[in-house]
Amino acid sequence: MKKLKLKNTLTRKVESLDPIEEEKIKMYNCGPTVYWNVHAGNLRADVVWDVLARTIRYLGYDLDRIMNFTDVGHMFHDEDFGEDKVESRARAEDKDPIDIANSYIEQILGEFKKMNILNPDGTEITAEQINTYIAQSPKDTNGDGVYKPGNSDNKNFHGWTRAVDHVEEMIEIVRKIMNKGFAYETGQAVYFDVTKYPDYTTLSGQSLNEKAEAVRDEVQVDSQKKHPADFVLWMKRTGKYADHIMHWNSPWGDGFPGWHIECTAMASTYLDERFDIHTGGVDHIGVHHTNERAQNFGAFGHDGANFWVHNEMLVDKEGEKASKSKKNVYFLEDIEAKGFSPLDLRYYFLTASYTKPMAFSWEGLDGAKASRASIIKSLADIYVEDYDGGDMLEAYVEEFSDAVADNINTPTALAVLHKLVVSSEDPSDILRTAEEIDRVLGLDLIKSVKDYKSNQVEIDDLSDEVQGLLNDRLQARNEKNFDKSDEIRDKLSTIGYEVIDTEEGQTVKKL
């Protein structure tokens, strides 16, 4: 079996992964927060981890994979005494926090489905599943803010897990950490004592002093806290949090869990106390993942994951990270409104390595759309209705799997696909091999080819009106008048035609 190589933040090197159990890999992906719409930056990470999961299965390993929804305890600015993000929206909209979380989970899974992102267990996301997952969610059955876990199937639903379903497990881990002497209680909270874990700053590479500096500006602190970098495991429902909506009884009184403990609880419950891969954004290295490692050490005496793998951010042309506070955030809705398919966006993300920041631009997305269209067109040219599989072209498959196994090198993988589709090999062998490659890339190639062929319109058959609009659009584009060309694109779409720009020029298909 081919070895998987990944960049391990712990060692800062690309290393070969030797699974703990033979031929099986266990992976935890820190998942979405559910208090705002996911944006293109989030989707980039989700596509990367989807491709990683598909690669692991493609290489022949069994994969146990968990991805969580953070529906309680995630504070603004990662501060101990910030405001809970889900609760804050619940208050602003006068809604139940679980309804807030559910509405975003529904939206996120819907967008994942459009982007051809699979469930963590490798199955396809369906609309029916999304409805079931929402219907079975945790509930405040007594109306007192003590949320009961949802239906038991929901706790690990195709690999999705949510924090509110696992408060019991979190309390259990905090108890273990306390019993082993790694935590202490004050009037306000239970804290992890970072000075007890000698390896605390290995992941971030910061010194403990730097870490203490970083938290110095926090507005509110607990005077009983021993070290500035100590972090909350359990927050009591007192002081600032006396009215916290979601709360549970615990050995340290009524309260709610700190943010980081959910991942340690869910990973150890469904994967093990030690597993192979833990992923997340580079913005999680300094606080969230550093703290997760500490918790795992406190509870079990060792790190949780052997490989800590981090995706770089989506940035704008100036190199600024896409964030809600800046105006440089794009949502899938905006992208679709401009005439792009979610799969164009998926393709676009695959053109860059996850270890590098990616600068989002409309021109870049245009280029990705044209490249994806050229692949589909090449395949459509050789596709026949009665195609039912040819032989695998081993040389291409080998080059492809080498690329993805080598630290998820999707740019090279795409290059192999481009080379394949224009090769002079037997058409059905090309199609068969493209299908194989697509198991990992997830571009839904054969379906796209079928759609393309069934919707393709011969330009000569178009009405004079459509012909005229296409001519005007071509002229506008030649004059670099993109506003006008977009306007004409929209007009065509209202009368039922989607314009596709290919290397050979524009073409249309029926919507």
Ligand SMILES: [Zn+2]
């Ligand atoms: Zn996490």
